[in-house]
Amino acid sequence: MFGGMFGGFPGGFPGGGRFEASYRCYPVSFLDKPEAERGDKVFLPPSALDRLAQLHIDYPMLFQVDNRRDGRSTHCGVLEFVADEGMVYMPYWMMENLLLQEGDVVTLRSATLPKGTFVKLQPHSSDFLDITNPRAVLETTLRSFSCLTVGDTIPINYNNKRYFIDIIEAKPNDAISVIETDCNVDFAPPLDYKEPERQPAQQPAPMAADGPGAAGTAAAVEPAQPEEPKFLAFAGAARRLDGKPASESRPIAIPLPGSGRPGGAASGPASAAGSVGSAAGGDGSAAGSAPKRPGKVFGGNRLQAKLAEKAGGSGAGGDAPPRPPPAPKKEEEEKKEDDSKFKAFSGKGYSLKG
Template identity: 75%
Template sequence: MFGGMFGGQGGFGSRFEASYRCYPVSFLDKTEAERGDKIFLPPSALDRLAQLHIDYPMLFQVENRRDGRKTHCGVLEFIADEGMVYMPYWMMQNLLLQEGDVVALRSATLPKGSFVKLQPHSTDFLDITNPRAVLETTLRNFSCLTVGDTVPINYNNRRYFIDIIEAKPADAISVIETDCNVDFAPPLDYVEPVRQPPQQQPEPMAADGPEAAAAAAGGAAAQAEQPQEPRFLAFAGSGRRLDGKAVSESRPVSVPLPTPVWPGSGGGSSSSAAAAPAVAAAGDGASGVVGSAPKRPGKVFGGNRLQAKLADKAAGGGAAKPPAAPTPEKKKEGEEPESGFKAFQGKGYSLKG
């Protein structure tokens, strides 16, 4: 009926044009066709298409002239009743069509797509483990994509809707045997999280009066009661003697110097007595240099014993006399000096035996 309205034998030249009444594919019990964008045409459409020089695969532009909505699709079979076209129900919704409305079909040639941008309706689509793999599997049932269409994707017994918001190199592209890059826009119900500035703790206001003073004193006492952290103290250990005896703490001992005999004094007691206080005073002022070396614990060789004896004599009364220098022992006649090493002191031997 409607096929003859537009020329009967193929329309104008090499372009196919016809008008049909549209119905959903569920009228043909072809529910699997809802997963793609292909329609069912009557057999007469195949006869007219065979007489025209059209490009393959066959693509069509479907238009609702009443509302001015357009989309593109492919053809799956030519088994529809004459004057009717069966199409997926989601396509009828995009074109704002009801059952029995008239649509205009026109053959079309679309470029191969290189880029498409999609926008999911819900953030639930982002919960899919691999959304790109799901989308690639779904688009295998599609022959073309048009900007402005809403495409359903069935996955895991759920249906997700995605809008085609951008396509290159044209608003309508072919996705058959092409390498097309896919990009995703934020879902329609996606809400950008609001970044809250860090909350600043209010500073305590200074209060006057005895209560504030008591609180401040309590805080200071609490800080004072806190144990101090251990600090490193150098040389804080105890001493050990090599001979195994106990180490006794000793203090520096001031030893008075002996009374010097000045030349030219003639051995008089007056000059010696006059010089002694001066020397003693000098010794007291320089106790760190002469006669005041502390007795270090752990010293084995007894270097300070002489100073201790001099201190004892000084405490007993009178000035201590300087120790006499040791006199070398006289050698006896015919006696050789003792030595640790003696050269050429062994027995002699002859090579002749």
């Protein structure tokens, strides 16, 4: 059918020890062999096998596939020679890389490719990174491939999901053979990968500008003043010397001296004048001031009451009768107490001589 394209050789194959032929391409689904979609091998007609045997082509058989209409090219291997004459069946993903439709004409020529030592791949989606061991999955997939070409996009099926990977670099050539070779694999960031955004540093609060409203702004920004510390007198627990429970004490808050804040102890001429004025108004105590309640420390209330009684007696000029002294203990009681005590060696003495 295409013999006239190659100088009239039978079957369309030129001489010179190189295989080259043109065919109409169709997907492998026409042969009802969907498993062939997982590799890069094509189906050729039996006449191609006869010609390849005469040319003594090296194994494994590799071919360069060209779409001369669009200027696209790739490489592939051969799986079987069972296609109809004049036709080639190839995986559909390969037809997409070559921009081919069903029935388009492609050219196949024999090729010799070096064994690859390095290949760099780039996934299309970040989902490929979620695979537990992507290198093992890739190694299993590439067993169905015979060669790789820079610029191709190959599919990888894993866990009922299909991933697409671009071949962006290969060594030692742009087209390499991956059959029985030790090839290092590197991965580039996926096409949809985005660098994490850096959080901007928080800016400090702007300073208040000078002006009529600056005082109000500064007052609003200034934190609240802490409460003035105060000394609490008699705040401890009360204890009596006789061991009896003491009544509850009430602490008295006394502002610390030297505080100039509002509500603290006043100091200076104004406070002195106020104290003088308060002392002048009244007979013996400051007018309008509440009497201070004595604190209860070690029975202070009873001691103060006794001192007040003594002071009242002496201040009356001897009019009040003196308080009688406490009566001494009776001698009889002392004697009874002495008799009740145990006395050692208080009995009569006896001599051994008689």
